[in-house]
Amino acid sequence: MANIGIDIGSQNTKVAILEDRKILALAKVPTGFDQQVSVKKAIKLGLDKAGIGMPDSAQIRVTGIGRKAVPDISTNEINETMSAAKGAFFYFPSARVVIDAGAENVTVMKVNEQMRVLDFATNDKCAAGAGSFVESMTKALGTTIDDFAKSALQRTEKININAQCVIFAESEVVSLVHSGASRADISGAIHEAIADRISALVRRVGLEKDVVVMGGMANNVGFIDALEKALDVNVLVATDPEYACAIGAAL
Numbered sequence: 001m002a003n004i005g006i007d008i009g010s011q012n013t014k015v016a017i018l019e020d021r022k023i024l025a026l027a028k029v030p031t032g033f034d035q036q037v038s039v040k041k042a043i044k045l046g047l048d049k050a051g052i053g054m055p056d057s058a059q060i061r062v063t064g065i066g067r068k069a070v071p072d073i074s075t076n077e078i079n080e081t082m083s084a085a086k087g088a089f090f091y092f093p094s095a096r097v098v099i100d101a102g103a104e105n106v107t108v109m110k111v112n113e114q115m116r117v118l119d120f121a122t123n124d125k126c127a128a129g130a131g132s133f134v135e136s137m138t139k140a141l142g143t144t145i146d147d148f149a150k151s152a153l154q155r156t157e158k159i160n161i162n163a164q165c166v167i168f169a170e171s172e173v174v175s176l177v178h179s180g181a182s183r184a185d186i187s188g189a190i191h192e193a194i195a196d197r198i199s200a201l202v203r204r205v206g207l208e209k210d211v212v213v214m215g216g217m218a219n220n221v222g223f224i225d226a227l228e229k230a231l232d233v234n235v236l237v238a239t240d241p242e243y244a245c246a247i248g249a250a251l
Contacts, residue, residue, distance in 0.1 A: 001019065001055065001057050001058070001059070002017055002018065002019045002024065002050075002052070002055045002058050002059075003017070003018050003019070003058065003059045003060075003061070003250040003251070004016070004017050004018075004043060004046070004058055004059070004060045004061070004250060005017075005018070005061055005062075005063070005083070005245075005246040005247055005248065005249030005250025005251070006039055006042065006043070006060065006061070006062040006063070006064070006067075006070075006073075006074065006246060006249060007062075007063050007064040007083065007243070007245040007246035007249060008031060008035055008038070008039065008062065008063075008064035008065060008066030008067055008069065008070070009031060009064050009065060009066075009102055009103060009104075010031065010065055010102070010103050010104045010105075010132075011030065011031060011102075011103040011104075011131070011132075011216075012028045012029065012030055012031055012103075012216075012242070013028060013029055013030075013031045013035070013038040013039055013041075013042045013064075013066075014026070014027070014028040014042065014242060014243050014245070014246040015027045015028070015039075015042040015043055015045070015046040015246055016046070016243050016246035016247040016249070016250045017046045017047065017050050017052075017250070018247065018250040018251065021090075021251070023247070024049075024050040024052070025046045025047070025049035025050035026046065026049075026240055026243045026246070026247075027042050027043075027045040027046035027049055028042060028045075028242070028243070029041045029042045029045060031066065035066045035069040035070055036069070036070050036072060036073060039062075039070050039073050040073070043073075059076070059250075060073065060074040060076060061074060061076045061077070061078050061249040061250060062074045062076065062077055062078070062249065063077070063078045063079065063080055063082075063083035063245055063246070063248070063249040064080060064083075064245065065080075065104075065105070067079075078248070078249050080100070080105075080107060080245065081107060081109055081117050081120050082117065082248070083245045083246075083248035083249045084098055084100040084107065084109060084214065084244065084245050084248060085098055085109055085111050085115050085117055085248065086115065086247075086248030086249075086251045087214060087238070087243075087244030087245050087246075087247045087248030087249075087251075088111070088212040088214060088238065088244060088248075089111075089115050090238075090244070090247055090248065090251060091212070091236075091238040091239065091244070092210060092212050092236050092238070093113075094209075094210045095111060095210055095211075095212040095236070096110065096111060096112070096208040096209060096210055096211070097109070097110055097111070097202060097205065097206075097207065097208055097209075097210075097211045097212070098111060098211075098212050098214065099198060099201075099202065099211065099212070099213045099214070099215075099227075099235075100214050100215045100244070100245065101130045101131065101198065101213065101214075101215040101216070101217035101218065101223070102130070102131055102215040102216055102217070102242075103130075103131035103132045103135075103216060104131070104132055105122060105123065106122065106123040106130055106197075106198055106201065106215075107120060107121070107122045108120060108121050108122075108198065108201040108202050108204070108205055109205065110205040110206050110208070118205075119205040119206070120205060121201040121204045121205050122201070123197065123198075123201065130194050130198070130215075130217045130223065131215075131216050131217050133169070133190075133194060134148070134149075134190065134191075134194070134217070134220065134223070136169075136170060137169065137170070137173060137186075137187075137190050140170045140173050140174065141173065141177070141183060141186070143183065145220070148183075148187050148222070149187070149191070149220040149221050149222035149223065150221060150222065151183050151184040151187045151188075151222070152184065152187040152188045152190075152191045152221075152222030152223075152225065152226065153184075153221065153222060153225060154184040155184050155185050155187070155188030155189075156182070156184065156185065157181070157182070157185045158185075158188075158189075159176065159181055159185050159186070159188075159189045160189055160193070161173070161186075161189045161190050161192075161193045162193075169190075173186055173190075176189075187222055188222070188226070191220070191222040191223050191225070191226040192226045192229075192230070194217075194223060194226070195223060195226035195227040195229070195230040196230055198227060198230075199227065199230035199231050202231060207231060207233070209233060210236055211231065211233055211235045211236065212235070212236045212237075212238065213227065213235050213236070213237050213238075213241065214237075214238050214241040214242075214244035214245070215241060215242060215244070215245075216241070216242045218237045218238065218241035218242070219241060219242065224237060
């Protein structure tokens, strides 16, 4: 029997189709104003990728920030912390700290070997939504997210980004550009600032190996490098990390 997990995020709606704990297909579409339309598009795309029609007995579970917006599609909700924990354990049963870093929200969970969430912490400042913060900075610098992330690894000078708000941070970045700071150094500073805020959340719940990172920011090499330095541990990154919560919802 196929299970369908749906993760409705602020930027993208992700779908994972699983059968007997095996991934049949993963798909995503931008989250539009009408979230039911976005979910239906994502499910159709996933089913097309899997080469199957909608199974009559499919279990559909929904998670994410928009999980209450699609009652006609599924009333079987799973909260974000549980779907993240299940998604992390799907890849890494050794997970003890799970970091779910998406476009707007960052959640850090402490879990035990039974996958029980012992404690969690979330970002509470406007710029701490890691993905949207990086996206805003790349637009200010006229580059792509991928190039911006990679450039952080070429940092040669340590500079600081002190602003917590995206608007003030953009002004700070413009000032750094005018002062002659390189794009690599600015990128390194931005990723370090994000990693420092998230590492503070990790320490709030308690740092313990293994640390698993998921969500769209897990694809950002500059962020992962900065986070490992901030925590002083190697972190594990799930395959297709932006789909981990959808996978967790499907399990």
